[in-house]
Amino acid sequence: LLLSSYLFPEQTQVRDYHKYDFIVVGGGAAGGAAADRLSECGRYDVLVVEAGGDPPTESVLPGLFSFLPHSKYEWNFTSVNDSEYLKESHGIGALGLTSGRMLGGGSSINYMIYARGCPGDFDSWADDTKDDRWNYDNVLPYFRKSERLESSEILYSADGFYHGTDGFLGITREGRPDTARYLDAFKEAGHKILNDANGRDNIGFTLPQYMISGGMRQSSAYVNLGAHKDRTNLHVLKNSLVVEVIFDSDNNAIGVKVVTDDNRVITVLANREVILSAGAFNTPKLLMLSGVGPKQHLQSLGIKVRSDLPVGKNLQNHVLSLVSFKMENSTAKSAPQDPHEMPFPIVLGYGRVDESQTCPEYQVFNFIIPNDSEAPFDLCSFNLGFTEPICQGFLDAVKGRNTLLATITVLHPESKGQVTLRSTDPFDPPLIEPRILSEERDLDAFTSYLQDYLRVLNTTYFRSVNAEVVELDLPGCKSHEFGSRAYWKCYLRYMNGGMFHDVGTCSMGAVLDSELRVLGVRRLRVADTSALPSLPSGNTNAAAVLVAERLADLLKRDHPVEFVPKGGCDADSGYVSTIYCYVNQYFGW
Numbered sequence: 128l129l130l131s132s133y134l135f136p137e138q139t140q141v142r143d144y145h146k147y148d149f150i151v152v153g154g155g156a157a158g159g160a161a162a163d164r165l166s167e168c169g170r171y172d173v174l175v176v177e178a179g180g181d182p183p184t185e186s187v188l189p190g191l192f193s194f195l196p197h198s199k200y201e202w203n204f205t206s207v208n209d210s211e212y213l214k215e216s217h218g219i220g221a222l223g224l225t226s227g228r229m230l231g232g233g234s235s236i237n238y239m240i241y242a243r244g245c246p247g248d249f250d251s252w253a254d255d256t257k258d259d260r261w262n263y264d265n266v267l268p269y270f271r272k273s274e275r276l277e278s279s280e281i282l283y284s285a286d287g288f289y290h291g292t293d294g295f296l297g298i299t300r301e302g303r304p305d306t307a308r309y310l311d312a313f314k315e316a317g318h319k320i321l322n323d324a325n326g327r328d329n330i331g332f333t334l335p336q337y338m339i340s341g342g343m344r345q346s347s348a349y350v351n352l353g354a355h356k357d358r359t360n361l362h363v364l365k366n367s368l369v370v371e372v373i374f375d376s377d378n379n380a381i382g383v384k385v386v387t388d389d390n391r392v393i394t395v396l397a398n399r400e401v402i403l404s405a406g407a408f409n410t411p412k413l414l415m416l417s418g419v420g421p422k423q424h425l426q427s428l429g430i431k432v433r434s435d436l437p438v439g440k441n442l443q444n445h446v447l448s449l450v451s452f453k454m455e456n457s458t459a460k461s462a463p464q465d466p467h468e469m470p471f472p473i474v475l476g477y478g479r480v481d482e483s484q485t486c487p488e489y490q491v492f493n494f495i496i497p498n499d500s501e502a503p504f505d506l507c508s509f510n511l512g513f514t515e516p517i518c519q520g521f522l523d524a525v526k527g528r529n530t531l532l533a534t535i536t537v538l539h540p541e542s543k544g545q546v547t548l549r550s551t552d553p554f555d556p557p558l559i560e561p562r563i564l565s566e567e568r569d570l571d572a573f574t575s576y577l578q579d580y581l582r583v584l585n586t587t588y589f590r591s592v593n594a595e596v597v598e599l600d601l602p603g604c605k606s607h608e609f610g611s612r613a614y615w616k617c618y619l620r621y622m623n624g625g626m627f628h629d630v631g632t633c634s635m636g637a638v639l640d641s642e643l644r645v646l647g648v649r650r651l652r653v654a655d656t657s658a659l660p661s662l663p664s665g666n667t668n669a670a671a672v673l674v675a676e677r678l679a680d681l682l683k684r685d686h687p688v689e690f691v692p693k694g695g696c697d698a699d700s701g702y703v704s705t706i707y708c709y710v711n712q713y714f715g716w
């Protein structure tokens with residue numbers, strides 16, 4: 128029984144060899160948005176094939192997000208070849224790589240932080256792709272187009288220029304009273320306080336913006352596919368796995384092979400193009416299964432090579448650690464939580480230690496948690512995968528006190544991982560090697576970022592409550608003096624993981640051209656975070672939507688359709704209303 132199902136499109140019945148104009152593989156953050164934009168004009172028949180089903184209530188209601196990992200609503204991937212240190216700190220001996228498997232993909236399971244990144248990130252994409260259309264000035268209109276900001280403090284300020292008010296993605300900014308004293312403390316520690324971290328000024332501490340509106344998660348399942356479930360040209364095939372892209376003898380992608388929910392194997396054809404939006408792990412997997420990837424690797428598995436490309440290389444992710452502070456003494460009982468909002472107030476920070484950097488080097492989420500909450504344990508263990516003793520250590524240390532739990536993140540790590548095939552069986556998960564902190568300089572930089580952030584301990588408020596950082600009993604770090612640089616370096620070696628912001632495995636400039644076409648074949652594009660050349664300085668959902676917006680414009684340009692009026696626009700009703708009627712028909716409004 129899925130009470131939320133009425134919000135989402137019904138299952139499309141697809142016949143073997145049925146034809147659509149576009150097939151979008153994966154109805155995630157990017158795939159859902161792309162299918163919405165492609166179907167909005169009414170001129171193309173669009174099919175979305177999604178491996179998962181409808182998101183449950185725990186996804187729809189923002190406050191329940193922490194219950195979704197390790198369920199059937201995600202892929203439950205784990206990493207391989209991790210460092211010996213991670214084996215000590217992560218319960219399963221590997222990193223859990225949470226990844227949404229339902230309509231909306233990651234946008235249905237993520238933490239709903241709306242962060243775009245910094246202008247310099249996009250300018251570097253323009254350099255990598257040798258295409259100025261990816262620089263900041265040229266991507267900003269797409270961010271504005273998809274957004275519907277509902278914050279008058281931002282809209283009626285100088286930052287209002289950077290935001291949209293008509294898009295599908297409802298964005299709210301939330302300021303609860305508890306956040307003010309922390310913002311004051313970070314200001315005293317020398318950080319700038321920002322009204323809006325999604326404008327041109329991105330370094331400082333601020334209140335986060337959330338992909339939440341009207342108490343509902345703004346997943347692509349809800350705002351793109353669900354909102355338009357009655358469009359007759361938008362078709363959604365759920366619980367169905369695409370196992371191969373089908374090519375003709377000239378390397379044109381002409382369709383996909385799908386295993387449906389009732390175990391039929393069908394072929395679905397695309398009149399125009401196939402779009403892969405299966406995410407940073409599954410898009411490279413599907414390309415490789417279809418003969419597009421590193422020649423040696425494919426040949427070792429007996430796969431015929433269509434295009435020899437570095438598919439699966441360049442895997443990048445923000446690296447995270449967890450630090451906890453004992454704050455005010457308190458035995459107060461908390462009020463019940465409203466599931467329509469984030470469970471705790473958050474203060475978001477972007478910092479740098481190198482003053483010459485124009486983009487932030489690290490990001491911090493400060494969760495303000497009351498004394499009687501189990502959240503430090505749950506976030507540490509269930510969501511981030513650290514071992515039970517470590518997470519229990521966090522919880523025991525804060526008994527009788529409120530907690531400030533911080534995730535601190537390296538925004539631009541040098542370390543890169545890779546995705547390869549385990550076998551030619553499409554039901555086998557890919558081999559994912561994140562290689563987090565494999566470059567020693569990332570660990571050095573991370574230590575500097577953490578020490579920079581910890582300066583907040585010397586502020587009036589933190590001193591007034593005798594704030595202390597929780598000292599964990601990490602066997603490998605006992606020889607270092609608590610609080611020394613050597614201690615923190617050791618701490619970070621154990622206490623790290625990925626932020627679930629995987630990108631780059633089919634990047635533009637290496638695997639794709641700057642118009643998202645897969646090199647060496649035709650009629651095949653990629654639109655998801657695997658296409659990004661490098662990480663933005665922020666969470667990656669907004670970047671996935673950006674790619675979808677750009678893709679839809681490129682496809683509409685490349686596949687013009689002759690406009691045939693349907694009739695019924697009565698010329699006698701006046702010039703303006705006749706034109707209005709034709710415009711309506713043209714855009715399919």
Ligand SMILES: Cc1cc2nc3c(=O)[nH]c(=O)nc-3n(C[C@H](O)[C@H](O)[C@H](O)COP(=O)(O)OP(=O)(O)OC[C@H]3O[C@@H](n4cnc5c(N)ncnc54)[C@H](O)[C@@H]3O)c2cc1C
Pocket residue numbers: 152153154155156157158176177178179225226227228229230231232233234236237238239240241242367368369370404405406407409410413626627628629654655656657666667668669671
């Ligand atoms: C736990 C978590 C927390 C996060 N928090 C945030 C946050 O707060 N803010 C933020 O901006 N970002 C966050 N992210 C990241 C963000 O959600 C992702 O970057 C984004 O969803 C990526 O979009 P995508 O379209 O590339 O892939 P996805 O959204 O992952 O979509 C891929 C879709 O393809 C489907 N699929 C895969 N293979 C196949 C196949 N063979 N056949 C059919 N369908 C297939 C998948 O089931 C999935 O639905 C978080 C991610 C996670 C996992």
